[in-house]
Amino acid sequence: MTDFTLWDIVRNLLFALRWTVLLSLVSFVGGGVIGLLVLFARIAKRRFARLPAKLYIELFQGTPLLMQLFLVFFGLGLFGISVPAWLAAGVALVLWTAAFLGEIWRGCVEAIAKGQWEASASLGMSRLEQMRHVILPQALRIAVPPTVGFSVQVVKGTALTSIIGFIELTKAGTIITNATFQPFTVYGLVALFYFALCWPLSLTSRLLERKLHVSHRHH
Amino acid sequence: MSLIAITDVRKSFGQTEVLKGIDLDIEPGEVIAIIGKSGSGKSTLLRCINGLETINGGSIAVAGVHVSGEDRQLRELRLKVGMIFQQFNLFPHLSAGRNVMLAQTVVKKTPKEEARRIAEEMLDRVGLGNRFDALPEELSGGQQQRVAIARALAMKPAALLCDEITSALDPELVAEVLQVVRKLAEEGMTLITVTHEMNFAREVCSRVVFMHLGKVHEIGPPEAVFGAPKTPELRQFLGMQ
Structure with a gap:
């Protein structure tokens, strides 16, 4: 049996880390784009646009992410579509992120005073023009801290994709543990890597919130 | 033809009927003050005129355009009537000048330089020509309200609706706003103002409308309404009992 040095473990984890980062980025960007569509539907004047958006949000917020992963991974298989783990992971995380971002942003849009709509x-101005020039620029300011804050949840959410066999950081940790029999060291390092990704994000979120709060006090 | 024709207008919020059949014709150049207790429906009437509230019955026509819920028609209507609000409602992320420019460029597709020129002219008109780049938060309430007036004027409306535009102001700032409105009246702008400023109504308006319980209770020139109120409700409202 070969001996594994600490560097061997770190090296292999670092190799897998890029998949965690990539999956997080894809989920966040894709989720952001779809989340924006969800937002528009959610605050639409017409009921037939609002209702499906609401249902979508409730569904994705009301079920565990793991079940959503399973449903995409195995569900599409039922229709004879074989889904590679990376695709299922990406699709499920994008949809999950979109639901949460859509709802976070709805809160920000609704925080804008009614007088802004009326004026x-x-x-x-048409509704689209109102959104584009008056509401969104203001909502964006208050949306930044919670949005950055939520990105932490996305990063941590990617860990679940290890269960359907996508080899990201957590899955790599499991594989390495099976070879090295050093679970504490390996998972400790895995946790450290996650922390290294998430902590700067939380910090940024808090910093932005404070900055925003200060500029808000001038009113 | 009257500029604004209001015929048997009814409006309910849920079970409560707020406007119970309002008839009012307003000629170009008229300055109308709508007075009455809170809850008498005066603000609601104003908001119905530019479609911020949809009416449940009757009809409102502004320069021949009927107020309906249809989007394109609403847009056409709102180009004809500007509105000024109690809370100013300036766009806080834009400078005073940009506030005045925005709808010109977005709605009327006015070229930027032209919109800027008009914005400067309008700010000048309300005495704020030197505050083009100031953010709303850097302006006093009175100044903010004057920017709001400039913003409405920049769209070249045929009439201006003023919804208690001095009610949110500190007493010492009321005069500067009323002075601007007075000047507009003298220049021939059609104005419909919901107001609690009785002196203003008396001195500037051509007609005063007293609303009571969702109806036009008394209407006439200020001398008649203030000098010889016919109904006990108006006398009580004016504190003449």
């Missing part, structure tokens, strides 16, 4: 409407 822009009274100037003849």
Whole structure:
């Protein structure tokens, strides 16, 4: 049996870390784009647009991410579509992220005073123009801290994809543990890597919140 | 033809009927004050005129355009009537000048330089020509309200609706806003103002509408309404009992 040095473990984990980062980025960007669509549908004037968006959000917020992963991974298999683990992981995480971001952003849009809608409407702006020029620029400011904060959940959420066999950081940890029989060292390092990804994000979120709060006090 | 024709307008919020058949015709250049107790429906009437509230019955026409819920028509209507709110409602992320420019460029597709020129002219008109780049938070309430007036004027409306535009202001700032409105009235702008400023109504308005329980209770020139109120409700409202 070969001996594993600490560097061997770190090296292999680092190799897998990039998949965690990539999956997080894809989920966050993809989830952001779809989340924006969900937001627009969620605050639409027409009921038939609002209702499906609401249902979508409730469904994804009301079920465990792991079940969503299983459903995408095994569910599509039922229709004869064989889904590679990376694709199932990406699709499920994008949809999951979109639901949460859509809801976070809805809260930010609704935090904008009603008078802003009325004033822009009274100037003849259409709903899209109101959103584009008046509401979103203001909502964006308050949306940044919770959005960055949520990205931490996305990063940690990617760990679940190890269960369907996607070899990211956690899965790599498991594989290495099976070879080295050093679970504490390996998983300790895995946790450290996650922390190294998430901590700067939390810190940024808090920093932005404080900065925003200060500029808000000038009102 | 009257500029604004209001015929048998009814409006309910849930079970409560707030407007119970309002008839009012307003000619170009008229300055109307709508007075009455809170809850009499005066603000609601104003908001119905530019479609912020949809009416449940009757009709409102502004320069021949009927107020309906249809989006394109609403837009056309809102180009004809500007509105100024109690809470100013300036866009806080834009400078005073940009506030005045925004709808010109977005709604009317006015070229940027032209919109800027108009914005400067309008800010000048309300005495804020030197505050183009100031953010709303850097302005006093009175100044903010004057920017709001400039913003509405920049769209070149045929009439301005003023919804208690001095009610949120500190007493010492009321005069500067009323002075701007007075000047507009003298220049011939059609104004419909919901107001608690009785002196202003008396001195500036051509007609005063007293609303009571969702109806036009008394209407007439200020001398008649303030000098010889016919109904006990108006006398009580004016504190003449």
